[in-house]
Amino acid sequence: xxxxxxxxxxPLPLVGFRVCCGxxxxxxxxxxxxxxxxxxxxxxxxxTFLWRAAGDxxxxxxxxxxxxxxxxxxxxxxxxxxxAVVDGEPTVKRFxxxxxxxxxxxxxPKAEPFAPSASTEISVWxxxxxxxxxxxxxx
Amino acid sequence: MTPxxxxxxxxxxxxxxxxxxxxxxxxxxTVVLSSNDGNIIARSPEAKAxxxxxxxxxxxxxALCAREGxxxxxxxxxxxxDMSRRVNAVYEQFAPDVVVYSIDESFLDFTxxxxxxxxxxxxxATVCQWTGIPTCVGLGPTKTLAKVxxxxxKRTPDLDGVCDLGDPAVRDKALSGLPVADVWxxxxxxxxxxxxxxxxxxxxxxxxxxxxxxxxxxVVGERLVLELRGQTCLSxxxxxxGRKGCAVTRSFGQPIxxxxxxxxAVASFASRVGEKLRRNGVAAxxxxxxxxxxxxxxxxxHSANGAVTFLEATADSTELVAGARQxxxxxxxxxxxxxxxxxxxxxxxxxxxxxxxxxxxxxRERSERLMAALDASNRRFGRGSVVLGSTAGxxxxxxxxxxxxxxYTTRIDExxxxxx
Numbered sequence: 001x002x003x004x005x006x007x008x009x010x011p012l013p014l015v016g017f018r019v020c021c022g023x024x025x026x027x028x029x030x031x032x033x034x035x036x037x038x039x040x041x042x043x044x045x046x047x048t049f050l051w052r053a054a055g056d057x058x059x060x061x062x063x064x065x066x067x068x069x070x071x072x073x074x075x076x077x078x079x080x081x082x083x084a085v086v087d088g089e090p091t092v093k094r095f096x097x098x099x100x101x102x103x104x105x106x107x108x109p110k111a112e113p114f115a116p117s118a119s120t121e122i123s124v125w126x127x128x129x130x131x132x133x134x135x136x137x138x139x
Numbered sequence: 140m141t142p143x144x145x146x147x148x149x150x151x152x153x154x155x156x157x158x159x160x161x162x163x164x165x166x167x168x169t170v171v172l173s174s175n176d177g178n179i180i181a182r183s184p185e186a187k188a189x190x191x192x193x194x195x196x197x198x199x200x201x202a203l204c205a206r207e208g209x210x211x212x213x214x215x216x217x218x219x220x221d222m223s224r225r226v227n228a229v230y231e232q233f234a235p236d237v238v239v240y241s242i243d244e245s246f247l248d249f250t251x252x253x254x255x256x257x258x259x260x261x262x263x264a265t266v267c268q269w270t271g272i273p274t275c276v277g278l279g280p281t282k283t284l285a286k287v288x289x290x291x292x293k294r295t296p297d298l299d300g301v302c303d304l305g306d307p308a309v310r311d312k313a314l315s316g317l318p319v320a321d322v323w324x325x326x327x328x329x330x331x332x333x334x335x336x337x338x339x340x341x342x343x344x345x346x347x348x349x350x351x352x353x354x355x356x357x358v359v360g361e362r363l364v365l366e367l368r369g370q371t372c373l374s375x376x377x378x379x380x381g382r383k384g385c386a387v388t389r390s391f392g393q394p395i396x397x398x399x400x401x402x403x404a405v406a407s408f409a410s411r412v413g414e415k416l417r418r419n420g421v422a423a424x425x426x427x428x429x430x431x432x433x434x435x436x437x438x439x440x441h442s443a444n445g446a447v448t449f450l451e452a453t454a455d456s457t458e459l460v461a462g463a464r465q466x467x468x469x470x471x472x473x474x475x476x477x478x479x480x481x482x483x484x485x486x487x488x489x490x491x492x493x494x495x496x497x498x499x500x501x502x503r504e505r506s507e508r509l510m511a512a513l514d515a516s517n518r519r520f521g522r523g524s525v526v527l528g529s530t531a532g533x534x535x536x537x538x539x540x541x542x543x544x545x546x547y548t549t550r551i552d553e554x555x556x557x558x559x
Contacts, residue, residue, distance in 0.1 A: 045225075046226075046228035046229050047225075047269035047270065049548060050551075051557045052554050052557070053559040054556045054557070054558055055558050055559040057559050058559040062559050067554070072270070072271065073268065085162045088162045088163040088165065089558060090160075090556070091559065092557045092559040125162075125271075
């Protein structure tokens with residue numbers, strides 16, 4: 001297992017200017033960093049946490065086993081996918097506004113609709129900025 | 140310009156880290172146990188309210204915990220270290236200079252801000268929003284006063300987590316009500332000496348003649364007096380007490396004449412240093428061994444020291460012991476009667492922030508497990524019951540951390556799960 005690396009990766013020098021025979025690589029002057037996917041999906045490393053989804057209430061948006069890149073520094077706006085804590089349990093929901101009041105729902109029309117009671121305690125943990133799905137399951 | 144120093148720290152930090160990922164713990168009395176599941180090392184306010192104390196051996200309070208529905212967790216340093224790094228990353232955005240004091244406390248330079256209190260409030264809100272960790276902030280013209288302010292911020296709910304001792308009148312009132320033992324850097328021994336001198340409050344310590352303080356408590360006492368007066372004595376990145384350095388030193392009952400005896404002694408010191416480092420969640424980038432003869436005794440005198448630098452800062456006793464033996468060999472001279480030796484580590488860094496070195500490719504996970512088991516056994520059967528030393532027996536260890544939460548932020552196969 002490899003740890004998730006947030007933040008800057010260890011830079012590896014790739015320049016081969018000390019070759020002792022042959023010509024120096026003509027690419028040496030154009031060396032660039034390799035694309036780093038974490039820089040694409042993580043804009044605020046201190047506030048970004050990885051979650052994993054379990055269940056199918058959010059299909060087709062989020063499937064069982066998807067990784068969720070959750071940014072706590074984002075303020076939820078209508079239409080966001082969020083990790084929300086419902087009576088102490090972390091869940092994935094769609095965030096909406098109904099007459100100005102925040103409301104959560106499921107994306108899957110076949111799933112039981114999310115119908116909290118008046119006493120249900122709900123808070124948004126963070127906004128799901130990205131999700132990652134393996135299209136060829138690795139394990 | 141009067142300096143403004145902020146000390147920000149996480150409220151019951153370890154428990155708060157656990158609650159971020161397990162919201163069910165919210166409102167429930169929660170404690171975190173030392174790596175052996177031996178003693179209580181962190182308590183939620185609810186756990187404090189039912190009378191659980193820091194350092195309580197868990198087996199003694201186990202029945203109480205079961206009765207009161209206390210959640211008892213093994214320590215999860217991987218998680219705490221990563222959350223600490225995140226909190227400090229937020230601090231970096233709020234101050235030009237941040238000095239990490241411990242896993243849950245940092246000093247921030249707020250000098251020159253128009254509204255330091257407002258800034259501190261925004262800082263708290265941002266840290267809580269981004270990382271889920273609640274904090275308290277103390278403000279003062281010196282580190283010692285910032286520490287006092289932080290202490291008050293934590294204990295006075297009305298302050299809403301921010302206490303400013305920039306105003307001399309406010310400061311005077313605060314110091315008058317503060318027992319001298321609660322001042323940063325005043326340990327139990329100093330406190331007893333001060334009380335014997337009739338100094339019971341922080342204000343009385345401040346009003347002590349600095350020369351008198353120096354006589355009674357050495358230079359440390361003089362600095363305390365001046366710092367409480369608002370005069371900077373501790374430079375910005377200087378940490379006064381214990382945690383920046385760690386040392387184990389002993390005078391020998393019988394002088395040591397043989398290298399092998401000295402090596403054995405420093406090995407046990409280094410092992411003990413490792414234990415201390417791990418307990419504080421820090422690692423040492425280098426290690427120094429010193430040895431000297433009795434300066435008042437007969438015979439030739441000698442004083443020497445040797446140092447080693449590790450590829451990566453370490454808290455692993457096997458590495459510390461090996462380093463100490465190497466350093467001791469360097470310093471050793473035949474023909475002297477050494478009366479005292481010690482192992483000293485300085486420039487400590489948080490264990491979570493150890494810079495990974497390509498060359499230092501060692502099995503950190505395995506080493507952590509081994510060290511945890513070593514600490515566990517020693518706590519259980521008494522210090523020194525299990526030693527590394529040079530005889531490295533091949534025992535099999537098992538870590539006792541039955542209730543450790545997942546390493547949510549540092550292991551891809553342990554990330555938290557949200558029901559969809």
